[in-house]
Amino acid sequence: MVRTLDSVSRVGVVGAGTMGSGIAQVAATAGYDVVMRDVEQAYIDDGFDTIDDSLDRLVARDALNESDAERARERIVGTTDLADLAGCDLIVEAVVENMDIKQDVFAELDTLVDADVVLGTNTSTLSITRIAAATGTPGRVVGLHFMNPVPVMDGVEVVVGEQTGTGAVDLAHNFAAELDKETWEADDKPGFVTNRILMPWLNEGIRAFDEGVATKEDIDRGMRLGTNVPMGPLELADHVGLDVVLHASETLAEELGDRYRPAYLLRRKVDAGHLGKKSGQGFYEYD
Numbered sequence: 001m002v003r004t005l006d007s008v009s010r011v012g013v014v015g016a017g018t019m020g021s022g023i024a025q026v027a028a029t030a031g032y033d034v035v036m037r038d039v040e041q042a043y044i045d046d047g048f049d050t051i052d053d054s055l056d057r058l059v060a061r062d063a064l065n066e067s068d069a070e071r072a073r074e075r076i077v078g079t080t081d082l083a084d085l086a087g088c089d090l091i092v093e094a095v096v097e098n099m100d101i102k103q104d105v106f107a108e109l110d111t112l113v114d115a116d117v118v119l120g121t122n123t124s125t126l127s128i129t130r131i132a133a134a135t136g137t138p139g140r141v142v143g144l145h146f147m148n149p150v151p152v153m154d155g156v157e158v159v160v161g162e163q164t165g166t167g168a169v170d171l172a173h174n175f176a177a178e179l180d181k182e183t184w185e186a187d188d189k190p191g192f193v194t195n196r197i198l199m200p201w202l203n204e205g206i207r208a209f210d211e212g213v214a215t216k217e218d219i220d221r222g223m224r225l226g227t228n229v230p231m232g233p234l235e236l237a238d239h240v241g242l243d244v245v246l247h248a249s250e251t252l253a254e255e256l257g258d259r260y261r262p263a264y265l266l267r268r269k270v271d272a273g274h275l276g277k278k279s280g281q282g283f284y285e286y287d
């Protein structure tokens with residue numbers, strides 16, 4: 001038996017980067033006390049800067065009132081000490097997308113937190129089952145795949161590993177609902193639903209551009225106007241980060257074969273350090 005939502009009041013978030021800071025923010029906004037852990041104080045400080053900016057933007061557009069934003073901010077505590085997660089009722093891991101690092105984190109968490117605490121992972125492409133294998137309690141490990149940017153996106157993908165128990169799955173859905181997110185469920189197969197379909201779509205957009213099918217602007221316009229998506233493949237790839245798209249595509253290609261092979265131009269952009277919006281240049285240029 002794992003803890004149900006009624007007994008969750010403190011949430012531990014491992015990793016204070018793009019996703020961890022967002023998850024900490026939405027959990028705190030929903031009223032949970034949050035302990036956010038990263039390996040260095042500088043990363044925690046960056047995480048808090050991201051949270052402050054995001055809360056300010058929400059207040060500016062009247063999506064959140066100022067006192068609720070302040071209260072949310074006060075509910076989040078940062079730490080570099082994993083042991084500070086010991087009293088948490090639910091853990092969400094959002095460290096770098098690397099199996100060895102995630103397995104180390106889960107092995108440590110397994111001995112640190114009570115045996116009925118659900119351990120969620122925000123992995124985009126890695127096997128939940130393999131992450132869970134680093135623990136002695138794989139039944140409590142579940143995929144809790146938030147979308148970027150977490151405070152803006154409405155959906156969370158719940159991923160069920162080979163040994164994930166129904167209690168952990170139920171808690172994942174219920175917790176996401178408490179954060180005002182809708183969920184869908186995927187079996188633990190490479191890329192789950194979202195990245196399995198998104199990654200080849202992005203790569204095909206990049207190949208279409210490289211092969212001269214249309215200008216980059218027209219590829220994006222065509223997909224926006226033609227299929228009613230908010231962003232076309234080249235602008236979305238820039239937004240996600242070209243290094244992130246490359247890494248995810250490589251992981252999926254290892255498992256699913258050639259149809260997931262990254263586009264040549266994607267690799268060339270990453271080799272050049274053109275990573276998209278975050279580096280100021282990708283398929284487009286940014287200020």
Ligand SMILES: NC(=O)c1ccc[n+]([C@@H]2O[C@H](COP(=O)([O-])OP(=O)(O)OC[C@H]3O[C@@H](n4cnc5c(N)ncnc54)[C@H](O)[C@@H]3O)[C@@H](O)[C@H]2O)c1
Pocket residue numbers: 014015016017018019020037038039040043094095096097098101105122123124125145146147148240244
């Ligand atoms: N960025 C996205 O668009 C996106 C979307 C969905 C899911 N994800 C997944 O979320 C996870 C995190 O991605 P991100 O974009 O936030 O990465 P990020 O690089 O912004 O942040 C990762 C953080 O983890 C920290 N970290 C590394 N080892 C740690 C440890 N042992 N303990 C605590 N912190 C540690 C790093 O210092 C860094 O601050 C990955 O699994 C990624 O695949 C990312």
